[in-house]
Amino acid sequence: MNKAIIAVLIIVSISFLLPIMWSFSTAFKPTGEILSYPPTLIPQDFTFDQFIKLFTAGNGLFGKYILNTLFMAGVSILGVMIVSLFSGYALSMLPFKGSNVILLLILSIMMVPFQSLLIPIYDLLNKIGLFDTRIGLILVYMTFFMPFCIFMVFNYFRSLPKSLRESARIDGAGEMTILFKILVPLSLPALATIIVYVFLEVWNDFVLALIFSSSPDVRNIQVGITVFATQRFSKDWGLINAGVVFSLIPSMLVFLILQKYYVKGLTSGTVKG
Amino acid sequence: MRKIPRNTIKSLLFLSPALVLVSVFFLYPLIRVLIISFQEWQVMGGSDYIGFKNYLKVFQDDEFLQTLWNTFIYTIIVTPMIFIPAVLFAAIFKETNRKNTISRTIIFVPVAISFVAASYIWSWIYNDTYGLLNFILQKLGMISQPVNWLGETWSARFSVSFMIAWKTLGFTMIILLAGLQSISESLYEAAKIDGASKTKIFFKITLPLLKPTIFLALILSLAGSFKAFDQFYIMTGGGPMKTTQTMVMYINKVAFEYYDVGYGATISVVFLGILLCLSFVQLKLGGFSNE
Numbered sequence: 001m002n003k004a005i006i007a008v009l010i011i012v013s014i015s016f017l018l019p020i021m022w023s024f025s026t027a028f029k030p031t032g033e034i035l036s037y038p039p040t041l042i043p044q045d046f047t048f049d050q051f052i053k054l055f056t057a058g059n060g061l062f063g064k065y066i067l068n069t070l071f072m073a074g075v076s077i078l079g080v081m082i083v084s085l086f087s088g089y090a091l092s093m094l095p096f097k098g099s100n101v102i103l104l105l106i107l108s109i110m111m112v113p114f115q116s117l118l119i120p121i122y123d124l125l126n127k128i129g130l131f132d133t134r135i136g137l138i139l140v141y142m143t144f145f146m147p148f149c150i151f152m153v154f155n156y157f158r159s160l161p162k163s164l165r166e167s168a169r170i171d172g173a174g175e176m177t178i179l180f181k182i183l184v185p186l187s188l189p190a191l192a193t194i195i196v197y198v199f200l201e202v203w204n205d206f207v208l209a210l211i212f213s214s215s216p217d218v219r220n221i222q223v224g225i226t227v228f229a230t231q232r233f234s235k236d237w238g239l240i241n242a243g244v245v246f247s248l249i250p251s252m253l254v255f256l257i258l259q260k261y262y263v264k265g266l267t268s269g270t271v272k273g
Numbered sequence: 274m275r276k277i278p279r280n281t282i283k284s285l286l287f288l289s290p291a292l293v294l295v296s297v298f299f300l301y302p303l304i305r306v307l308i309i310s311f312q313e314w315q316v317m318g319g320s321d322y323i324g325f326k327n328y329l330k331v332f333q334d335d336e337f338l339q340t341l342w343n344t345f346i347y348t349i350i351v352t353p354m355i356f357i358p359a360v361l362f363a364a365i366f367k368e369t370n371r372k373n374t375i376s377r378t379i380i381f382v383p384v385a386i387s388f389v390a391a392s393y394i395w396s397w398i399y400n401d402t403y404g405l406l407n408f409i410l411q412k413l414g415m416i417s418q419p420v421n422w423l424g425e426t427w428s429a430r431f432s433v434s435f436m437i438a439w440k441t442l443g444f445t446m447i448i449l450l451a452g453l454q455s456i457s458e459s460l461y462e463a464a465k466i467d468g469a470s471k472t473k474i475f476f477k478i479t480l481p482l483l484k485p486t487i488f489l490a491l492i493l494s495l496a497g498s499f500k501a502f503d504q505f506y507i508m509t510g511g512g513p514m515k516t517t518q519t520m521v522m523y524i525n526k527v528a529f530e531y532y533d534v535g536y537g538a539t540i541s542v543v544f545l546g547i548l549l550c551l552s553f554v555q556l557k558l559g560g561f562s563n564e
Binding site for chain 1: 294297299358365386400403405499537
C-alpha cells in the first residue's frame with residue numbers, strides 16, 4: 001500500500017471525530033447562530049445558554065435524568081461485580097456434578113436478544129410492582145449484562161493455580177476470605193472490564209429504559225434526550241445538542257480511561273485461538 | 274437420603290444470586306413469551322388461547338413482511354459500508370505503534386457513545402434546512418436544492434446506514450485486528466522471500482486466513498441489523514410510509530400501542546428464532562461476543 005493511501009486513511013480516521021465536534025460546536029452557540037446561514041464551524045458568539053436552558057427546563061428534569069442514570073449504572077456495576085465474583089468462584093473453585101450445566105444456562109442468555117423478551121418482562125415487572133422503578137430496571141440490566149462478566153471472571157479464576165485456594169484453606173481461611181482477600185486483588189483487570197462494559201451498556205441504554213419506565217423520576221438520560229427533543233412542535237437543536245454533549249462526555253471519558261480493558265473484553269472469545 | 278457434599282451446597286449458595294436472576298428475568302420470560310404467543314389479550318385484562326392463529330397471521334401481515342424486507346435492504350446497504358473500510362483500516366493499522374494506536378482509538382470512539390447521541394448528531398447534520406451536509410454539498414455544487422435526507426425512503430435508508438457504519442465499523446475493525454494479529458508473521462516473511470508483492474500477499478495470505486474472522490464479524494453485524502431500533506426510532510420514526518420500520522419497532526408498536534400483546538409476542542418469537550439461528554452459526558464458528 002503506498003504512502004498516499006495511508007495518508008488519506010489517517011485523515012479519514014481523524015474525520016471520525018468531526019460529527020462529534022460539530023455537535024459540541026452547536027451546543028455552545030446561541031440559537032440565532034445555530035439557525036444562521038452559512039453555518040459557522042466554530043461558535044462566533046460562544047455561550048452556555050443551551051446548557052442553562054437544558055438544566056432549567058422542567059425544574060431541573062435533565063439533572064434528575066443524569067443522576068438516575070448514574071445511580072442505575074453504579075448499582076448495576078456493583079451488582080454485576082458481586083454476582084460475577086460469586087458465580088465465577090463457585091464454578092471455577094467449587095465445581096460439582098452439573099455446575100457446567102449452570103454455566104451453559106447462564107451463557108445461553110447471551111444468545112437470546114433481550115429485545116425478544118420485552119413483552120413478558122414488561123408483564124412480569126408490572127405484576128411484581130417493579131414497573132417504572134429504578135430497581136426493576138437494575139435487575140433487568142444485571143440479568144442481561146452479567147453472563148459475559150461471569151464467563152470472564154470464571155475464565156480468569158480458572159487460569160489461577162488451584163493451590164492458591166488449597167493452601168489458604170489449610171491456613172484456615174474461609175471461602176469469603178479466599179475470594180475477597182486473595183482472588184479479587186489478582187483480578188483487577190477483569191473488574192475494570194466489568195466497570196467499563198456495564199457502565200457503557202447502562203448509560204447508553206435506550207430501549208429497556210424506554211419500555212420499562214414511564215415517569216420522569218425513573219427515566220434515564222437517553223430517554224430524557226428524546227423526551228426533550230420531541231416535546232415541542234419544532235426541534236430545538238441547541239437544546240438537543242447540549243443534551244447529546246452531556247450524554248457523550250461520560251461515555252467517552254470512561255472509554256478513554258479504561259479502553260484497554262474494554263477492547264480486550266469485547267474481543268475476548270471472538271477469535272479462535 | 275443421599276447426602277449432598279458440603280462443597281456443593283457452598284457452591285450453590287455462591288451461585289444463588291445468579292440463579293435467581295436467570296430464573297426470574299430470563300427463563301420465566303422466555304417461557305411466558307412462548308405461551309403469550311398462542312394467546313389473545315383483552316384490553317380489560319384476561320386472555321384466551323387461540324392456537325396457531327397468531328402464527329398464521331404473521332406470514333400474511335404485510336406490515337411484518339415489510340419490516341423483514343426493510344431489514345434485508347438495510348443489511349445489504351450497510352454491510353459493505355462497514356466491512357470495506359473496516360478491512361482496510363485493520364490491514365493498515367495492524368502494527369502496534371503510537372500513530373496506529375491513536376488512529377484506532379479515534380475510529381473506536383463512536384462505538385462507545387450511545388445510539389441516541391449518534392442519531393441526534395447525524396439527524397442534525399442531515400437536517401434539510403440547517404444541516405451541514407446540504408450546506409457542504411451545495412457549496413461544492415453537487416446539489417442545487419437542499420435534500421430532505423431522512424424524508425425519502427432510499428435516501429433515509431442510505432443516510433441511516435452511513436451513520437451506523439460510522440458508529441460500528443470501529444468494532445468490526447477491532448475484531449478483524451485480533452484476527453490479523455493471530456496470523457503467523459513467518460507466513461509473511463516466507464512470502465516476502467519468495468518475492469510476492471504486497472497486493473498479492475493481501476489477497477493470497479491475509480484475506481484467506483482472515484476469512485473465519487470476517488465471517489464471524491459478518492454474523493455479529495447481521496444480528497445487529499436485526500436488533501436495530503434506536504437509530505430508526507429517532508432518525509426516521511420508521512417512515513416514510515413504514516419503509517424504515519424495523520422488527521423491534523414493530524414488536525413495540527403492536528404490543529404497546531395497539532395493545533395486541535399476543536400478536537406482539539408471536540412476532541417476538543419469530544424474531545427470536547431468526548437470531549437463534551444466527552447465534553448457532555456463530556457458535557459453530559467458535560466465537561462468543563457480548564455485542
